[in-house]
Amino acid sequence: MSSQYDEWAKVYDMIYGNYKDDLAFYLEEAKKTNGKILEVACGTGRIYIELLKQGMSAVGIDISEEMITTLKKKARENNLNPEVYVADMRNFRLNEKFSIIIVPFRSFLYNLTTDDQLKTLLNFKTHLLPGGRLILNFFYPDIERMMSFGKESEDLIVMDNGRYVLREKSFFVDEVNQTIETVAALFKDKELFWRGAYRLALIYKREFELLLRLTGFGKWLVYGGFDKRPLTSYKQEMVWIVENP
Numbered sequence: 001m002s003s004q005y006d007e008w009a010k011v012y013d014m015i016y017g018n019y020k021d022d023l024a025f026y027l028e029e030a031k032k033t034n035g036k037i038l039e040v041a042c043g044t045g046r047i048y049i050e051l052l053k054q055g056m057s058a059v060g061i062d063i064s065e066e067m068i069t070t071l072k073k074k075a076r077e078n079n080l081n082p083e084v085y086v087a088d089m090r091n092f093r094l095n096e097k098f099s100i101i102i103v104p105f106r107s108f109l110y111n112l113t114t115d116d117q118l119k120t121l122l123n124f125k126t127h128l129l130p131g132g133r134l135i136l137n138f139f140y141p142d143i144e145r146m147m148s149f150g151k152e153s154e155d156l157i158v159m160d161n162g163r164y165v166l167r168e169k170s171f172f173v174d175e176v177n178q179t180i181e182t183v184a185a186l187f188k189d190k191e192l193f194w195r196g197a198y199r200l201a202l203i204y205k206r207e208f209e210l211l212l213r214l215t216g217f218g219k220w221l222v223y224g225g226f227d228k229r230p231l232t233s234y235k236q237e238m239v240w241i242v243e244n245p
């Protein structure tokens with residue numbers, strides 16, 4: 001199965017491999033269970049591989065075969081035995097239920113339509129044990145972030161083999177249904193090295209709460225960051241801990 005995210009596998013670890021703000025949070029939540037963990041949209045294993053390193057039992061799924069191939073290679077290098085599958089969060093079927101499903105790094109937002117969001121949440125519910133927890137995070141649709149749409153940002157990435165410049169720009173694809181696209185390009189020595197794009201849905205707190213209600217989740221907590229402080233500002237990351245009845 002080829003996916004639009006395959007392109008990202010080539011540069012994902014270069015760009016995001018060192019991002020660790022969420023790691024301690026997900027590891028701590030995962031450690032609270034003796035049961036099996038499912039990471040949805042596990043990518044190249046930024047979090048998944050750490051779960052295995054800590055001796056936890058975890059399954060991973062991702063829609064991109066290239067991401068999964070990279071994850072498996074990294075796991076081999078670390079003498080780890082991953083259980084990962086190429087699958088779509090909207091319709092995957094695994095013959096087991098999990099104590100925790102985690103969806104780190106805003107990956108729920110890849111569900112662009114309400115139908116997809118509902119399908120995915122119902123599918124999570126099918127794969128959760130009674131009393132199991134769904135844990136995920138995504139950004140609050142921040143008015144200041146939207147004001148910067150159309151403007152290019154530039155970041156320097158220093159690797160062993162040289163210095164790269166990452167240029168990114170986001171814009172609305174659909175202003176009414178609130179979907180956005182980010183286009184990214186990596187330059188090495190001013191030459192284009194790689195180009196990619198991805199689309200996300202913007203989801204407000206109350207919108208996600210309605211989705212949870214519609215899919216039969218009754219209880220949840222939403223924090224304003226990985227240190228579990230109260231959510232009081234649109235500048236904060238929404239960190240959700242949702243209980244399966």
Ligand SMILES: C[S@@+](CC[C@H](N)C(=O)[O-])C[C@H]1O[C@@H](n2cnc3c(N)ncnc32)[C@H](O)[C@@H]1O
Pocket residue numbers: 003005006016040041042043044045046047061062063064067087088089090104105107110
């Ligand atoms: C931002 S990356 C997150 C990867 C990893 N969880 C991490 O924290 O580094 C988003 C991932 O979502 C995957 N993805 C996008 N849509 C998906 C879908 N419908 N089902 C499963 N995975 C999906 C992409 O292939 C990509 O690997």
